[in-house]
Amino acid sequence: MATDQKRRIAELKLKAALCRKNVLRMIRAGGHGHVGGAFSAMDIVTALYFDKMNIDPKDPKNPDRDRFLLSAGHKCLCQYAALAEKGFFEKEILDTYGALGSHIPGHPDMHKLTGVEANTGALGHGMSIANGMAAAAKLDGKSYCVYTVTGDGELPEGSNWEAAAAAAKFKLDNLTVFVDNNGLQISGKVTDVMNMEPIDKKFETFGWAVRTIDGNNMEEIVETLDALPFEEGKPSCVVMKTVKAKGLPFGENNAAFHFWNCTPELLDEANAALDEQIGMLEKELEELK
Ligand SMILES: Cc1ncc(C[n+]2csc(CCOP(=O)(O)OP(=O)(O)O)c2C)c(N)n1
Ligand SMILES: [Mg+2]
Secondary structure: OOHHHHHHHHHHHHHHHHHHHHHHHHHHHHOEEOHHHHHHOHHHHHHHHHHHOOOOOOOOOOOOOOEEEEOOHHHHHHHHHHHHHHOOOOHHHHHHOOOOOOOOOOOOOOOOOOOOOOOOOOOOOHHHHHHHHHHHHHHHOOOOOEEEEEEOOOOOOOHHHHHHHHHHHOOOOOEEEEEEEOOEEOOEEHHHHHOOOOHHHHHHHOOOEEEEEEOOOHHHHHHHHHOOOOOOOOOEEEEEEOOOOOOOOOOOOOHHHOOEEOOHHHHHHHHHHHHHHHHHHHHHHHHOO
16 A cells, blocks of 8 residues: 555544544433443544535635535434534533533534534434535535435334435435445344344345445555546445444443443543554554654
């Protein structure tokens, strides 16, 4: 791999680790939070905010900006973490998580935080909103793209499949849906609660261009983002195999960490693991200079 590409990937891994620390900071402030889904989706959200999307925290309403929609709104800590790291708001605001009147409530609210494009949290609506934004770009002759992250436990919501049919009909190749396929939802295995596999074949049958990747592997993520749109005239779907609570040393792939009532001791342990990772990545970047 060329040195530039190695540096690009190491920088993104470093950003993802810093963003995971932002998530822990919010959870410490609030005493709890949806860590599982925030950590499984953190790598794709980092790559979108720091490598892919045309967005500027100094000009957040630019009509030509790319749009990001977190359909699975309960994962909002990963979006807040990225917005803070990108400079959309002061990091002190992270310490207001869980407080009455906070700009960063338990689900994203576009009226409270600049950079949030729509209110989400009631599962199943992000894809429809994203469709509307992508269709508007086509109608207005604009070249911005729309990206949305949905969860595997969110896919049983029927509205997703109305949106999937419409996106293909209207040839929304400026739309990409990332399925955070961590295998778990609020109460256990997605395949036990409502089996939606094979997710890739379902989207393909609806007329989408689909790829399956390791959604916690930055190299694969970057390659995939570089390849968008996968096919002219078709919306793109990335089925991301991920690990719920990825990066939480004691919580990975454990449905009990869907929503975490934290303890200071375990928060310290999680921060220490991330600090170690950050140290190694900084060293790697130093060597790549
Ligand atoms: C319409 C609706 N029904 C139920 C819920 C409650 N709920 C919140 S998160 C969640 C599970 C979502 O699972 P998944 O999409 O796999 O996300 P993950 O837990 O992996 O982050 C549920 C059912 C909701 N937010 N909205
Ligand atoms: Mg899930």
